Amino acid sequence: xxxxxxxxxxxxxxxxxxxxxxxxxxxxxxxxxxxxxxxxxxxxxxxxxxxxxxxxxxxxxxxxxxxxxxxxxxxxxxxxxxxxxxxxxxxxxxxxxxxxxxxxxxxxxxxxxxxxxxxxxxxxxxxxxxxxxxxxxxxxxxxxxxxxxxxxxxxxxxxxxxxxxxxxxxxxxxxx
Numbered sequence: 001x002x003x004x005x006x007x008x009x010x011x012x013x014x015x016x017x018x019x020x021x022x023x024x025x026x027x028x029x030x031x032x033x034x035x036x037x038x039x040x041x042x043x044x045x046x047x048x049x050x051x052x053x054x055x056x057x058x059x060x061x062x063x064x065x066x067x068x069x070x071x072x073x074x075x076x077x078x079x080x081x082x083x084x085x086x087x088x089x090x091x092x093x094x095x096x097x098x099x100x101x102x103x104x105x106x107x108x109x110x111x112x113x114x115x116x117x118x119x120x121x122x123x124x125x126x127x128x129x130x131x132x133x134x135x136x137x138x139x140x141x142x143x144x145x146x147x148x149x150x151x152x153x154x155x156x157x158x159x160x161x162x163x164x165x166x167x168x169x170x171x172x173x174x175x176x
Contacts, residue, residue, distance in 0.1 A: 024175050027054045027062075029151065032071065033169025035087065037118055039162060044074035044085035044120075050169070054096065062096040066114070081122050088117040088128060090157075092135060104143040111136050114157050116165065133158045141173070149173045 029052040036045040050068030057063060068090035075084050094112030101107055114135040119128035139153025151171050158165035 024146075025056050027056070027173050027175045028052065029054070029171045029173040031068075031151075031169040031171030033167055035090075035157060035165050035167040037085065037087075037158075037163070037165045039164075042078070044076065044083075045167065046070045046074040046086050047072035048087055048090065048169070050090065050171075052171075052173075060098055062098070064094045064096055064110070064112070066090065066092045066094065081124070083120055083122050085118065085120045088119050090114065090116040094135070098141070106141045106143075107138070108141060108153075109136070109138050110153070110155065116158065118165075131158060131160060131163070133160050147175045149175070 031050045031052065033048050033050070034045045035048050036043055038044075047070065048068050049071040050066055052064050052066050054062045054064040068087065070086035070088075073084045073086045075082065077083065092112050092114030094110045096108050096110050098106045098108035112135050113132065115130065115132040117128055117130035119126055121127075135155060135157050137153050137155030139151055141149050141151040143149045149172070151173060152168065154166070154168045156164075156166045
């Protein structure tokens with residue numbers, strides 16, 4: 001009976017170790033940030049929410065997909081005319097290189113490609129504009145538990161034809 005119990009415990013512990021290893025392969029993050037869009041002397045910083053879904057290729061490299069949209073419009077005046085600016089959609093794909101610099105603390109760099117559509121509206125009408133560009137950034141991630149982490153980053157999302165979009169974000173992630 002003791003041998004069977006020890007055998008069962010051994011199988012269970014090996015299964016738990018395999019599950020723990022497998023549980024860190026995929027992850028999802030919910031992020032909140034401010035992406036400053038600037039063009040021709042004007043700028044706006046809508047608050048953006050995004051979801052990232054990732055897969056670890058190994059302990060130092062992952063591939064991620066991003067989906068995002070505006071949570072809170074940027075509102076300002078041009079003269080006496082109120083203007084509201086928001087990101088209609090944001091999506092992209094990234095490679096994320098990372099390394100552990102202290103227990104539970106990783107630093108990372110992201111490189112990828114992103115597409116976004118931004119719109120501005122006034123009482124007189126609205127206009128939207130979309131574009132794609134190479135995107136990059138840096139950040140840090142702290143593991144609160146083996147499956148829950150927090151992260152901070154700063155990204156350059158777009159830089160073409162005199163228009164730029166960049167900014168910080170903070171988020172929580174779940175490894176599964």
